[in-house]
Amino acid sequence: MNPALQIRDLVLAYGGITAVKGVSLDVPAGKTVCLVGANGAGKTSVMRAISGLVKAKAGSIRYFGDELTGRHPAGMAARGIAHVPEGRETFQRLSVEESLRMGGFRLPRAEFGHRRDAMFETFPRLKERRTQLSGLLSGGEQQMLAMARALISNPKLLLLDEPSMGLAPNIVDEVFQVIADLRQTDTTVLLVEQNALRALELADYAYVMETGSIVIEGEGRQLANDPRITTAYLGGEGDCL
Amino acid sequence: NDADPIPLGVVQVLSGPQSKYGANANKGIELAAEEINKAGGINGRPIRLFTEDTAGSKDQAINAVRKVIGQNKVVLVIGPTLSTEVFAATPIANQRGVPSVALTATAPGIAAIGEFSFRASLPEDRLIPASLKRAKKLYDIKRAAILFANDDSNMKSSADIFKKEAAANGIEVVAVEAFSSRDSDFSAQLTKFAGLGVDSVLVGAYPDAGASILTQARRLGLSKVRFIGGNGFNSPKIIELAGPAAEGAMVSGPWSIAKEDEANRTFIAAYQAKYGEVPDQFGAQGYDGMKLVAQALKNAGATIDTGSIRTALQNVEFKGVMGPFRFDQNREAALSDGAVTFEVVNGAFKIVQ
Amino acid sequence: MLEVKNISVRFGGLMALNDASFQVGRGTVHALIGPNGAGKTTMFNVISGVQRPDAGRILVGGADITKLPLHRRASCGMARTFQNIRLFSGMNVIENVMCGMHPTLFANPVLSILGIGKGRAEERRCHGRCLEILALVGLADVAYSPVTALSYGHQRRVEIARALASDPALLLLDEPAAGMNPSETRDLARLLVTLRQGGLTLVVVEHDLHFVMKLSDKITVLNFGRVLADGAPLAVRNDPRVIDAYLGSSAASMKESA
Amino acid sequence: MLAQQLLNGLVLGTIYCLFSIGFNLIFGVLHVINLVYGVYFAIGAYAALVLATTFGLPFVAVVPAVVCVVGLIAAAIDWVVLTPLKGRDGRYLASLIITMGAALFLYSVLAHAFGVEARRFPNDFGPSALYRFGNISITGVQIAILAISPLLIGGLVYFLRYSRWGIAIRAAADNERASLIVGINPTLITLGVSFLAAALSATAGMLIGLNFNAVQPYMGEFMMLRGFAIVIIGGLGSLPGAAIAGLALGIMEILTSAYGSSLYREVLTFALLLLTLWVFPNGLVKQINARRP
């Protein structure tokens, strides 16, 4: 199987603090791989390293055989990598429609129109707000926009950092449906999600991170039933009190 | 030691926007110093210049004066260039009892700063009356407007003197308008003058703004109006920049490139040979100022100290390219034959009588 | 404790809140839920004074605070967190929390500046108390790290700690569990229960339904700025309009888990 | 007289507009205060002067050459000066200081290269004819200024608002990290904007140098303060706002001098600014605040 993404011994540091300590993982092409872990485990850092936003201190990130470390982050989109970042990172002063245009910057005008309409179909709320400045959207609306901005470019590799954060349950369903649909296409997905149970059920393969290292890995469904995981990350049997 | 060079301080604006005044004065000073040393110096001793830049800033002018006096031990300071700098820095020299000679500052009150403060430039209240008197006589001007840079102390005093002297000469001033030294658009003021039907405009401006004023005036149809400038106008730059629009402009000055005497011709030739350009008034003032100082030093004799130099300056009799020169009781310039008035004719300054 | 009366807020052509009213009982946990863009955050903004309502009134403990300046509301015992984390990025964790204690520091600023007398004592007290609060939310070991060096989930906890620092009577939490995994969410729920037992009134906006159902005494559902449903958790969850507008298919899974 | 004064005002106002659009691109869109902008103004005029005198090029050839040359120079300078500030907060202040240093440097370079005294264009260079309509006189350069400026302003407004690259400029200024994510390189965008803005500044400098027929190293300085005022009065980042403010300021300056006293002409700018901000704290054309409270 041809790995879309092959990370070997990745080390990331912020100043003196080493946040990721030698992570290795594979994302096979066309598959959905999930990354879970507690707050501060280093999930976001791994995602950022892939799209070049943090520089790797050591290790390699290969994307279809092409070394990504040391490449300029602005070049990632052209390689077909799209990122839904943590904290949304929307363009505050751009309208919803303009933000989508930026997501589909490389698309010809006509194709952009089609893709945009498809996005509006997935997230009707965005269509209602299409001329509003992104900065004025509600939190959930911004999350939808970040998702749509990434999806619109038809990426080969999609990096999703907590895509369901702040979304209403019915929209969360929608998002998971989109991810499930992507499994049918040849889009590769790397998913970080706090809604770990659903993510694991969806994923082909999963990695569990703890303080900068991968501690467990395995098939998604298998991990979903692994007692080590259910107690540590899934809050026992869902009983919160 | 008897053969040691005599240290003299030169403090001028040599960088920044205002360096066009200081740099030219400095050229004149250096040319003169060179000639003096070539001719054997002062009573056998060469002079040595310690030149410092003020960048047009008062703080730097003060520091420069302190440096040449405190560190280089100069016996006399030539400069600074601008009136505001002189007001800030000259008290420092006075405090040490070192004579200072301002060559280009024209604001009132400069020589009054202290016992050791001299001014060699002819203040404008000696120049402007000459212009107005001749303009009145030659062209019978009656209705005038005044236009000046109100954020510049020299130009402000030009305007005040224009106002006073116009009244004294029976010229009615129908409008007083101002601009800022940073401006380059004068159309509003000039259109207004055109509407008031003035026959002359009295201008307090440096050459750059002055040339713009002339050009714009001709464009706006003030072709028959006579422009009479203050000291700032006295520069070949005006003709160069304004071209045909400068025709008929009048100005009085202690010096002009058009002055046809032997000393002036030699000076202009030497300046041109050294710098590849013709001198302007600042160059002439620098040249004469340096020569004047040398004359005083010569008169002071063998014992050169600040006190004797002061006395020598006070009593010096000198004849330079600007004509005969001495200081009056208040250490102000007293050119005995006063100002000359020029008019631009066919692209050159011509002396008018 | 808190009464929201006929609040309306309009942004251009959009009614973000439309004649919305509800009441929050003292010492209860009240959840505010609804689809994205329903106006929940806007409601928080109105209650905390960040947004002026176009119509309606806000009463806290019977007193009308609709026109009260922002900064005076803290001293009325109100505190809130922000949905999109708004920490003071130049400061470290404990300094952020100490800022939260500001309304409870009464010493003369001159004494504080000089670090003498009352000012000094107060500063010590403030510091100690903030360490306790940080321990409470599980951040004691990062008390002196810059907040920008914290992961998203930890930053959210700092927000909560900062809001708790003023010892409020009414606490408004906007999506406190976002970015936390289920076990962390459970810890948070435990903390909130302890706080309620201490007499604190809580209003919570949250999309994590397990969390909401278990924790809240009462739920208000907003939709397009209007109150769609208002009542006990079970009743709200089974309301077909709520299922239709908000819960979607997850209503079914909710039933199973309940 | 009134007609002539209004024309004077219109020309001056248009000059202000021309200068302020480019300034607003940097100041209002990129959120950087670039004091070097005033130097580009002078460089534009000098470049035209050199091309016209040393190389004897005609006006129509000089204009595009100046635009390209100065644009490239500016992109190079801004790359050195502005890229170190990328991604820092407090960019306004740091950029103000670093560009102040750069301006000091460049002014010195200009002064060394060309001297500090004013220079003028050859007599027959450019549209130098003078036209008279009854009492009113207008020069060819002024007509050129009146014709070119609306085109440039209109074109730029359209470009920024509707074209993909225009949006990208705003996007890069808005959120650098997000623009990297979608594949827009903010550094390249900044350089492009520098090119554009400097080209505008240089065009303005050249036309104004021609209009007043005096070119000096420090000629941009008198425009800078007014440029600030115009951008602020019009509303940061709003090109139409800057156009309105520039025009209004020019006309009001002329009318105050004409019918009031020119003693206070320079203050007028600032008095107007204070009054405007008193009534509209965010300028005439308020940019919608994209930050929720």
Place this chain on the structure above:
Amino acid sequence: MSFEDLWWTYESLVLSIGINCLLALSVYLVLATGQMFLAQGAFMAIGAYTSAMLSLKCGLALPVTLVLAMTVSGLVAFAICWPMLRLSGVYLGIATIAFGEVLRAVIINSEPLGGALGLNGIPTSASPALIYGAVLICIVGCFAAIRSKVGRAMEAIRSDETAAQVLGINVFRYKMAVVVVAAMVASAAGVLNAHSHSSISPEDFSFEATVTILSFAIMGGISTPIGAVLGAAILTSLPEALRGLADYRSLINGLIIVLVVAFRPEGLVSWRVPKARRHA
């Protein structure tokens, strides 16, 4: 060169450095609350002209004129707070600069204040001890303030005004207090400047002066008062230190500023003062 001559040569420079330190601290204060309050030049002018007029016309002694001038500036600052503090960011910055320029134009056109020529012959009674005493008091005061709850509130305001207000910080009152104090410090600098140079003129308080003052703080670093002071000391002495370079002086001066900011965008001193004292 004897020590006496050395001191005499650099006396003015030393005094200027002290005065500029005060100005830099004034800028530091307002920037610490995130306000681009750039009327330092204007308040310097108010201080300088008030004190100069009082000593020239009424013959009052420096300590008296200093106190009076600072009071006047404080009152003026207090008065302009109400309209000004509605503005934020660059709008405030440019508005305060505009205030300075309007004030300057008024002085230029006012005969009693000497117009463009300014006032001369002001008694040079400012001693180094007085100037550096003032600097010391300001530095210590700044440090004490930023290490207390006041400093935390100031930084909170700088970082996020709304959040600060929600936490119960009276933002307007803090901003106003800071502006008034900064204005008084700037005016003290103006007074000391007038009384150490003997002459003042409107051009000393222009826009360029304000930008220069701002550059002291930015180049030195605005995370601590030390940075601001260091910046003032360096930038004030730089033109003197570079005297040997003759006309390349301003070229090199500009280059140095560019390099410093490029390599240290946070300023020369970028450590921050802790706002919570660790107790045992």
